[in-house]
Amino acid sequence: MLEIERKFMIASDAWKDLADAGTPIRQGYLSLGEPTVRVRLKGTKAYLTIKATKSPGVRHEFEYQIPVGEAETMLSTLILRPPIEKIRYCVPFAGHIWEIDIFEGANKGLQIAEVELQSRDERVDLPYWIGPEVSDDPRFFNAYLTHRPFAGWGVDYATLLKRV
């Protein structure tokens, strides 16, 4: 399938009033090239996902559920860098489900909101707690964060919010 998404920084914690309980995610990459190959533990399930850029903001995505034990083996022995850890919260707003990623570990402090769209130009009402858009900023790509985690950016999130 094609994945079309937009990605934003988060301007306030107001999203928490609308969020679900959150699901822990641990993921890593078997290939950081093009395409990327990602293994992800999400709650009690595991997935293998292939993504390749088709055009800006639009990606081929193939996702397969795999046994949790095999994902754990891949995360502990095969991935190219330490895994990314985050909690994902789902927040409904004006007909879309927003995914809020609160990063931990080497990316602690980083927060990203994503929304999936049916087409690149689909109109989406931005929640009032949304910050600047970073859809095309490679620093915020998860594959990039494995190379250059947020801890090494040398800037705190509040300062970054004003600069992006």
Next chain:
Amino acid sequence: MLEIERKFMIASDAWKDLADAGTPIRQGYLSLGEPTVRVRLKGTKAYLTIKATKSPGVRHEFEYQIPVGEAETMLSTLILRPPIEKIRYCVPFAGHIWEIDIFEGANKGLQIAEVELQSRDERVDLPYWIGPEVSDDPRFFNAYLTHRPFAGWGVDYATLLKRV
């Protein structure tokens, strides 16, 4: 699971008397690094396979059946090089199943026999039609053949048989 296999050249066509009807395989790589990520069409089925070297001749292998249509999309749009094409024949011999790959396309002329083992030092009776072992010769790795297909080796198979 762990994959332990040995790989050989083929000295004669005598294996054909014992072989099945053969299954066409078309495969390509989403990652040629370590681990490799392979997509394969095999007959009417499709698989995504991750392999990583654990020690010489021993590899981690994770294989997942995927929808044929998705494999076809990956093979036509996402793989890093032109696909490898071959016919695979299964040949029972002395308690093992040998897999004979007869390559086509850019690797036409190349023939490889493989046998999977339970352990690296498992005794295996070599069929009389088997040639020299090439288990640790990277030229015969399928991932390598996508970079350097047999057509460009500048040697025919009969000559190579004497040299390896």
